Amino acid sequence: MVNEWVYCPRLAYLEWVEGAWADSGDTAEGRRVHARVDKASGALPAADDISEEDRLKTRAVTLGSERLGIIAKIDLLETEDGSVTPVDYKKGRRPHVEKGAYEPERVQVCAQALILEDNGYAVAGGALWYTAARERVPVVLDEDLRARTLTAISELRLAAAAARRPPPLDASPKCVRCSLAGLCLPDETNFFRKSAVPRPLNPSDEPALPLYVQTPGARVRKDGETLVIETEDDKVTAPLIGISQLVLCGPVSVTTPTLHELMRRDIVVTWASTGGWVMGHTVGTGTKNVDLRTAQYRASFDDRRCLNIARGLVAAKIRNCRTMLRRNWKGDADGARKTDALARLKRLAERAP
Numbered sequence: 001m002v003n004e005w006v007y008c009p010r011l012a013y014l015e016w017v018e019g020a021w022a023d024s025g026d027t028a029e030g031r032r033v034h035a036r037v038d039k040a041s042g043a044l045p046a047a048d049d050i051s052e053e054d055r056l057k058t059r060a061v062t063l064g065s066e067r068l069g070i071i072a073k074i075d076l077l078e079t080e081d082g083s084v085t086p087v088d089y090k091k092g093r094r095p096h097v098e099k100g101a102y103e104p105e106r107v108q109v110c111a112q113a114l115i116l117e118d119n120g121y122a123v124a125g126g127a128l129w130y131t132a133a134r135e136r137v138p139v140v141l142d143e144d145l146r147a148r149t150l151t152a153i154s155e156l157r158l159a160a161a162a163a164r165r166p167p168p169l170d171a172s173p174k175c176v177r178c179s180l181a182g183l184c185l186p187d188e189t190n191f192f193r194k195s196a197v198p199r200p201l202n203p204s205d206e207p208a209l210p211l212y213v214q215t216p217g218a219r220v221r222k223d224g225e226t227l228v229i230e231t232e233d234d235k236v237t238a239p240l241i242g243i244s245q246l247v248l249c250g251p252v253s254v255t256t257p258t259l260h261e262l263m264r265r266d267i268v269v270t271w272a273s274t275g276g277w278v279m280g281h282t283v284g285t286g287t288k289n290v291d292l293r294t295a296q297y298r299a300s301f302d303d304r305r306c307l308n309i310a311r312g313l314v315a316a317k318i319r320n321c322r323t324m325l326r327r328n329w330k331g332d333a334d335g336a337r338k339t340d341a342l343a344r345l346k347r348l349a350e351r352a353p
């Protein structure tokens, strides 16, 4: 998350402090790249047990530092000549920029190195591995990078303690690709802060669709990033990234590893009769925030709170329509109809809660 703070403080805050998350093509591709490196392999010896002769590769190492107040999952840790090198995997190709990589990525590797040093390891340097080009970029852990990383860590922790969202970036091209743009509303926020005119905002095109399996006797299993559906005489595949829900009608079976993967990805599995009557759902645990879960459960018994939440949802939908309308209006030149429509939506939103 420290790298995200360097990329955009508001993004780091939304994800890390507020627990917001939205998938995009970029995040899905990043997850695919990490699917292999996230599998732990090899054991990392304690710092004191590493000898000059050791030549080790350890994957998916999780370490923390109390001094820094952060933990890191290191994709690959190479041990050689008595010291270690953290290697972080990135999708795509290396950028041709000064120092070989963007600052957030170098900061991420540096944060891993600082954690390793706090755990007693000698760190030779860091590296980034770009999977598309299969290219390795060394990360030099110089004083500037160390200072930048320490500053980012303390800024992030301070922002979390203060519980204050950082302001959005200003007319940044990063926002166009940001999966949380719809939640962050950078241009609207800046409009009210500095009267900057919002750019058009397009609702994201939902690429994932429900997958129905209706053939009696069909078996569903996972193969890498795809689901394989097999019957006696047929076999079809569907990429996991394109599935929003799996609906199994009648005598259809699914393997346990597939169920685990679907739950991990928050893809709901719906069990239905052959005739399509819904019998139940299998869902992942979702958020791991226990306080949030407890509060939700308690609220579910309170009719007044339930009604308020429902009204809040309706009001939010109306406000969302206002945002889309304000950004994308292509009607009359003087905007009189737009102003009128926005005013009516505002009144409706105020009546809802």
Ligand code: SF4
Residues within 6 Å of the ligand: 008, 009, 010, 011, 014, 167, 168, 169, 172, 174, 175, 176, 178, 179, 180, 181, 184, 185, 186
């Ligand atoms: S939309 Fe822009 S300002 Fe908002 S979180 Fe994303 S990158 Fe940051």
